[in-house]
Amino acid sequence: MVSYSQMTYAQRGKQHTNPVAQELFAIMERKRSNLSLAADVATKAELLALADKVGPYICVLKTHIDVISDFDADLVAQLQVLASKHDFLLFEDRKFADIGNTVKLQYGGGIYRIADWAHITNCHVIPGEGIIQGLAEVGIPKGRGLLLLAEMSSKGMLATGAYTDKNIEMAVRNDFVIGFIGSRRFTEERDLITMTPGVGLHAAGDALGQQYRTPEMIVTENGSDVIIVGRGIYGPGKDPVTEAQRYRDAGWAAYEKRLFVSNS
Numbered sequence: 001m002v003s004y005s006q007m008t009y010a011q012r013g014k015q016h017t018n019p020v021a022q023e024l025f026a027i028m029e030r031k032r033s034n035l036s037l038a039a040d041v042a043t044k045a046e047l048l049a050l051a052d053k054v055g056p057y058i059c060v061l062k063t064h065i066d067v068i069s070d071f072d073a074d075l076v077a078q079l080q081v082l083a084s085k086h087d088f089l090l091f092e093d094r095k096f097a098d099i100g101n102t103v104k105l106q107y108g109g110g111i112y113r114i115a116d117w118a119h120i121t122n123c124h125v126i127p128g129e130g131i132i133q134g135l136a137e138v139g140i141p142k143g144r145g146l147l148l149l150a151e152m153s154s155k156g157m158l159a160t161g162a163y164t165d166k167n168i169e170m171a172v173r174n175d176f177v178i179g180f181i182g183s184r185r186f187t188e189e190r191d192l193i194t195m196t197p198g199v200g201l202h203a204a205g206d207a208l209g210q211q212y213r214t215p216e217m218i219v220t221e222n223g224s225d226v227i228i229v230g231r232g233i234y235g236p237g238k239d240p241v242t243e244a245q246r247y248r249d250a251g252w253a254a255y256e257k258r259l260f261v262s263n264s
């Protein structure tokens with residue numbers, strides 16, 4: 001059997017049934033990019049400026065919308081304009097973790113109305129499968145997709161072993177789930193996309209437990225699909241455009257190497 005990691009993103013997009021996954025694979029192929037920018041900046045102006053600069057090189061813009069000090073509805077409208085202009089998807093890294101009924105309210109309502117604009121969001125399955133069902137009730141009618149946090153990148157993280165296995169089981173049986181946050185390809189039962197944070201070309205980590213691995217380790221060796229890079233692109237003293245190009249090229253080279261190695 002051919003592994004999903006031996007197939008091109010284009011092939012996988014054509015046979016996927018979830019509309020967000022189809023769109024993501026199509027964008028990755030069009031832009032030759034498996035790079036997601038983690039845009040953890042503090043203001044609306046900074047977020048929009050960064051998204052506009054780096055937009056041409058990414059397939060997904062990952063936000064923590066609740067760290068923006070001057071959030072308003074116009075920010076969302078402008079992010080949507082940039083997403084169309086530069087051809088990328090919006091991923092709100094909300095990490096929902098409550099019972100199904102509560103996450104429905106948090107995902108669809110409040111100030112942020114995440115389901116109205118984020119193509120992708122994510123959750124912990126610590127409350128059990130009801131969290132996926134609650135989010136799906138809001139997200140499926142809007143054509144959205146969900147990632148499960150099967151692992152984390154930080155030192156001492158507790159998402160391992162049987163807990164990670166439970167994530168995989170739940171993902172396989174819920175169509176609303178399009179993949180995982182984690183460090184590797186997790187299953188061949190259906191085409192679930194892995195997105196990996198904690199990616200850096202140079203630094204080993206930070207002072208608060210973050211751990212970095214290279215695109216080659218993540219994409220070529222581990223079979224992950226999307227690299228998520230934050231401070232490696234916009235950190236102190238960095239030129240975001242230069243760094244985004246560097247990470248886009250490194251991520252794509254790692255993907256081409258994976259195809260070459262696994263098919264030869």
Ligand code: BMP
Pocket residue numbers: 038039040064093151152153154181197198199210228229230231232
């Ligand atoms: P940076 O590349 O600057 O370390 O940023 C990583 C980003 O990925 C942050 O937005 C963080 O919230 C997110 N993240 C992570 O680092 N590890 C995880 O396991 C899950 C995450 O969402």
